[in-house]
Amino acid sequence: MPVDFELTKEQEDIKATVREFAERYIAPKAVEFDEKQEIHPEIIREMARLGLFGVVFPDKYGGLGLDPVTAGLILEEIVRADLTFSLAVAYLVQTSWGYIAYKYGSEEFRDEVITKAARGDLWIGIATTEPGAGSDLVGITTTARKVGSEYVVSGEKAYISGVREARERGKWFEYGGGHVTLTYTDKSKQHRGMTFFFIPLTDPNISIRLEKEFGRKGWSFGSFVLNDVKVPEKYRIGDEGRGFYIAMEGFDHARAYIALACAVGGKRAIELAVEYAKQRKAFDSPIASFQGIQFQLADNWARLEAAHSLAYKALWALKMEQEGKIGRFEVTKIAAAAKLFAVQAAKAAIDDALRWFGAYGYTEENLVALALKAVKSYDWAEGSLDIMRLIVAREVLGRDFVSGRRR
Numbered sequence: 001m002p003v004d005f006e007l008t009k010e011q012e013d014i015k016a017t018v019r020e021f022a023e024r025y026i027a028p029k030a031v032e033f034d035e036k037q038e039i040h041p042e043i044i045r046e047m048a049r050l051g052l053f054g055v056v057f058p059d060k061y062g063g064l065g066l067d068p069v070t071a072g073l074i075l076e077e078i079v080r081a082d083l084t085f086s087l088a089v090a091y092l093v094q095t096s097w098g099y100i101a102y103k104y105g106s107e108e109f110r111d112e113v114i115t116k117a118a119r120g121d122l123w124i125g126i127a128t129t130e131p132g133a134g135s136d137l138v139g140i141t142t143t144a145r146k147v148g149s150e151y152v153v154s155g156e157k158a159y160i161s162g163v164r165e166a167r168e169r170g171k172w173f174e175y176g177g178g179h180v181t182l183t184y185t186d187k188s189k190q191h192r193g194m195t196f197f198f199i200p201l202t203d204p205n206i207s208i209r210l211e212k213e214f215g216r217k218g219w220s221f222g223s224f225v226l227n228d229v230k231v232p233e234k235y236r237i238g239d240e241g242r243g244f245y246i247a248m249e250g251f252d253h254a255r256a257y258i259a260l261a262c263a264v265g266g267k268r269a270i271e272l273a274v275e276y277a278k279q280r281k282a283f284d285s286p287i288a289s290f291q292g293i294q295f296q297l298a299d300n301w302a303r304l305e306a307a308h309s310l311a312y313k314a315l316w317a318l319k320m321e322q323e324g325k326i327g328r329f330e331v332t333k334i335a336a337a338a339k340l341f342a343v344q345a346a347k348a349a350i351d352d353a354l355r356w357f358g359a360y361g362y363t364e365e366n367l368v369a370l371a372l373k374a375v376k377s378y379d380w381a382e383g384s385l386d387i388m389r390l391i392v393a394r395e396v397l398g399r400d401f402v403s404g405r406r407r
């Protein structure tokens with residue numbers, strides 16, 4: 001199997017441009033994202049100007065037409081500059097679920113919505129989770145009824161990222177945004193009766209409520225209630241009954257990017273802690289000279305390096321799938337394994353790295369402390385670690401061994 005980690009000239013140039021931007025504009029403000037509980041709108045606008053909200057959309061709709069591996073290289077630079085992971089969420093959700101909305105959306109939808117998203121004038125989020133159903137998507141209760149050329153949608157979505165940014169026009173995104181929202185169009189068919197819609201959160205008939213987040217506070221997280229909200233047919237994403245399958249595909253994209261964000265975030269936390277450990281002295285020696293710290297460093301670095309490679313394998317698998325070279329389930333397995341491994345590697349590394357800072361690690365101005373809170377979100381967001389384990393086991397063992405299945 002040929003393996004090549006070399007970047008193309010185009011990839012090198014993109015990475016260098018984004019790194020320069022991220023170091024100059026993002027890094028100096030990152031601590032403030034959590035402190036102010038929002039991302040400075042001018043940073044979002046500058047990212048939009050660089051095309052960073054449209055990286056995977058085709059040129060025809062105003063995007064950069066990049067593949068998932070190159071989109072990952074951009075994510076690396078964003079995470080390195082913002083260890084609160086707030087901008088990572090803004091970027092990776094648009095890059096994964098925006099792509100899914102483009103792929104399955106109608107031509108009218110693409111012309112109207114994807115072109116705005118590609119310019120960074122509109123943000124696309126994902127809403128599958130409800131107060132009563134997260135891991136078990138079949139348990140959702142939101143429904144969509146067809147009435148003439150519209151659908152009437154009712155239900156509640158909970159713990160959804162970006163509800164505030166999508167609700168407000170003009171502050172972060174000119175047109176606000178909306179969420180690719182999972183509903184039932186025929187509950188009797190269970191997962192075969194689910195359908196996705198793009199639902200703009202700017203609709204005044206939708207009410208939103210914000211949660212107080214534990215970490216990653218720059219990007220909002222909350223619920224929205226749909227009370228007989230009318231959604232035009234052109235906003236349906238994919239055919240009726242295909243929602244569950246499209247959701248599974250979208251999760252693969254998001255999980256691969258999350259795996260990369262965690263691997264890179266973990267490495268960056270270690271780098272910051274290493275700088276500190278080289279100059280901080282205890283017992284007349286830099287703490288970096290103590291083997292207790294060196295062994296932690298080595299174990300974590302080895303795990304993060306492995307997580308980094310596996311994340312790129314997942315992004316490469318998405319690219320191969322787009323080129324028709326590998327199948328869906330292979331991608332699902334690698335993406336789930338990548339998220340499972342990277343989240344745990346990052347949590348362990350960031351926790352150890354934070355300890356090297358001593359008491360200074362227990363302050364909210366320490367980026368590594370903010371990273372520890374943020375990375376915890378990936379125990380659940382885009383599928384819990386237990387669900388990742390179930391997926392990997394199912395793909396390795398075969399579907400006859402799915403736990404709890406009636407035989």
Ligand SMILES: Cc1cc2nc3c(=O)[nH]c(=O)nc-3n(C[C@H](O)[C@H](O)[C@H](O)COP(=O)(O)OP(=O)(O)OC[C@H]3O[C@@H](n4cnc5c(N)ncnc54)[C@H](O)[C@@H]3O)c2cc1C
Binds near residue numbers: 129158159160381387
């Ligand atoms: C910061 C953050 C952002 C989020 N953003 C979004 C978003 O933008 N859009 C969206 O739709 N959702 C979002 N979510 C929700 C996320 O997708 C869910 O939290 C996740 O799917 C788990 O669902 P749940 O919270 O309902 O937990 P539950 O499904 O109730 O699970 C609770 C626990 O039981 C375990 N469990 C469940 N089933 C099994 C099983 N079969 N075997 C073993 N263990 C099991 C789970 O692993 C978990 O530990 C976000 C969550 C967080 C924390």
